[in-house]
Amino acid sequence: MHIPDGFLSTPVWAALDAAAAPAVGLIARRAQRTFDDSKVPLLGVMGAFVFAAQMINFPVGPGTSGHLVGGALLAYTLGPAAASVVLTAIVTIQALVFQDGGILALGANVLNMAILGVLAGYLPYHFWGRTRGRRLAIFAGGALSVLTSAVLALSELLFSGIRMPGTVLGVSLGLFAVSALVEGAITLGAIRALEAIQPDFICRPDARRSFALGAVALAAVLLVTGGVLLASSAPDGIERLGSARALFSTPFSGYDIAALGRGWFPKAAAGLVGLGLVYGVCLIIGRRR
């Protein structure tokens, strides 16, 4: 989900831009050191591939079809760092040329889709890509990449005070879950078809795996995702929008930030800690490649 400008509150978009900028710089610099400019055409063309791949329809039910989002597929074929760069380029082009996603919201969209979404999608493969559970890992990765991006976007909107009554939230989450499953299925189908053409298209997961770190990373991702899901479905959450007051107000807001309920601050803290953990693992896993 691409967040347009005008939705996120100032502290949210500013904080996410501030968080995304160094992350993108780091990943790009890493990619450049490893690849120099020789890999630019490959990453650019594969970015164009992801755009074009949207045209291929996958029947997923009576009268409905889905299409590839692509984060996990790119991570399995180009590696997670390169996949992040490609997706950042995609999100940027989408914002500039197709007005899909805002400019001030670029930090948020890049973090959600190009960085955390790719990481979430890659983690199952990193652990179980060489085991018998490989197919399930690929499916799970595809699903997790879409689910993580969508849930993060939703939580950013909620933190910005966009009101969502329980039913709307439930429907949104339901739609996210469906599109996550679709992405898992399409990613798996595409990987299998690719293996039939040329097995070495697909990256082998790094042989040296640190289970402890990886477990922490996975836990962090699940924490952020699950935490928001629980928070939003908890009865003391959204229903108290009207009565609860914000724990703090910013100098930028001319009206009240709709709070998520009295449990607002602990949930925000958990989310931030989770993000921080994921970042740390991102850097560490990145260094190992």
Added chain:
Amino acid sequence: MAALIEVRGLHYRYPDGTAALRGVDFHLEEQESVALLGANGSGKTTFALHLNGLLAGEGSVTVCGLGVNRQSAGQIRRKIGFVFQDSDSQLFMPTVIDDVSFGLLNQGHGAQESAGRALAALERVGMASAAAKAPYHLSAGEKKRVAIAGVLAMDPQILVLDEPTTFLDPPAQRALISLLQELPQAKILITHDACFAAELCTRAVFFDKGRIVGEGSVLELVKSFGWDSAVRR
């Protein structure tokens, strides 16, 4: 007289082990135009990619007196210009002028000098008015001419063109033939189009399964290998 290109005993295997070239001997003289004929997969393009070091096999390849290897690749690529079959793969920069200057900038020339020489090359091929255009606005024939300009700008002694008439309609083919006839460089033309080859080349070699199995004029080879129906004269 030393040949511009001298190849002896060239062997090459693909990474999966299939033999692509099985002992090819070849030579190219100054200002000569030679056609490489043969069926798809016979090794013509694979052979040509050894001439500028994009592929490395066993045997000796000498271009303008230099042995082709990793160290000499930079120098060799200034002397031999390669026009690829797919113009879209060759015109990868955002505008025509950016693309034609690419080679010059890589050689270390300054921005202004590169732009000037690029424009001169574009004029040579009749595409100077398209300098600021994006490649996808051009027709197949125009793209091919811009690709040639990009190679000409580097002032090579040898031009290699891989299937240049693919995607070109008859008028564009005729325009290409006139352009190539005007260029003084030695040329190697990889082509299926016997008519096109006959108009431009004094000599031809016939590839079959990784070997050169015939050499002579285009028309002689076409007759002996049964490609008569392709020649429309």
Added chain:
Amino acid sequence: MHHVVLDQWSRRSSPLHRRDPRAKLIPLIVFLVVLATSHRLLPVFSACLFALLCVTLLWARVPLGGVLARAAIVLPFTIVFAAVTWVAGDPARGAALVLKSYLSALAVLAVVSTTPLPVLLRGVEMLGAPRFLLMVSQFLYRYLFVVSEEAQHMRKAAASRGGSFRAAAGALAVLFARSYKQAGEIHSAMLARGFQGRFHPLAAPHFHAADTAFLIFASSAPVLLRVAIERMV
């Protein structure tokens, strides 16, 4: 395709088209931030900003109706959220969503429809974004149309093979393989023209007096408007 139209608009000529990309990007950011942080008297402020943008677009000689329509792409998504917010009891926020997202998209279009994308990306790079990332974006944009055309063929192929899930997966895999192969050809074409690992830009845009003047004026306009409006009450 959408981006072809935008590309055509961006290659026209007008005083705004001729401005340095940085002189357009900085005021854009200022505009977006001023809009994003504004809450009081939003409808009045929005109307003034809308007028400002329309004047800019007319001055830039781009089709006003076309650009206004194109900015409306954000509306379906936004209106859904606005409706939900309205029903949940905060109509002001709902209206703010619509106004802010539409005006932001319109402002971005004012810049993107008057600056060819490669030039814009160069401007973003000069303002500090990672060069590697912007080169990837440049190539992505260059090959967007090329790969999309192939995807059309693949889509028909999948449909003609029964339109099943497996057929679609197969089509996707073939598109992937073709794109990968094309990337390899592009790399070979780059090497053949002397590429040594780094792209060299042809020219850096220069800042002129007109650019400075425009930058100052365009950046101050939204700020002054907002101050004036908020002072009125």
